């Protein structure tokens with residue numbers, strides 16, 4: 358029933374998992390000193406580092422990472438600010454049991470700098486998406502999205518702040534649905550058994 362969480366940095370989504378009472382069995386970072394590792398250690402959750410720099414290729418890194426993950430026999434792998442592109446082999450190994458959170462309303466703005474790109478495009482709606490991971494970067498069946506209005510006075514920083522708040526709402530919810538066996542993937546889309554709350558809209562300041 359457990360989740361292994363992969364991080365590279367701050368770990369605020371990981372913290373949201375802890376606060377939601379999700380069964381996190383281990384946290385693995387590709388960056389030594391990632392702040393999220395300390396959050397795990399504080400809770401007595403195993404916190405491991407697999408530094409990508411120590412490996413000669415993406416394949417070698419992903420093989421070492423998979424070995425660490427499989428040592429915990431998780432039901433789900435959750436990417437939470439994990440800043441590495443994964444090989445198709447790794448993605449296939451955790452097919453339909455690996456989730457990611459991305460700070461945009463996918464399929465808009467895959468990749469980096471989503472908030473400044475959203476401002477540059479003048480979109481009026483922005484947000485975040487939880488999706489199953491496929492071999493294509495920031496792509497895959499969408500489990501849940503949270504949307505916020507883009508205001509005239511917004512900056513990349515203010516958008517990041519409001520979107521992150523929503524990430525902490527939808528990501529734990531999506532993980533809980535997965536663990537409860539409520540997610541149904543069909544034809545590239547996801548539905549939730551007995552629930553229609555796959556969209557959150559928040560227009561609070």
Ligand code: GRF
Pocket residue numbers: 364366367368369370371393437438439458459460485521524
């Ligand atoms: C979040 O914005 C997430 O959407 C993106 O990376 C950031 C990670 O933040 N993939 P944190 O480490 O969970 O605080």
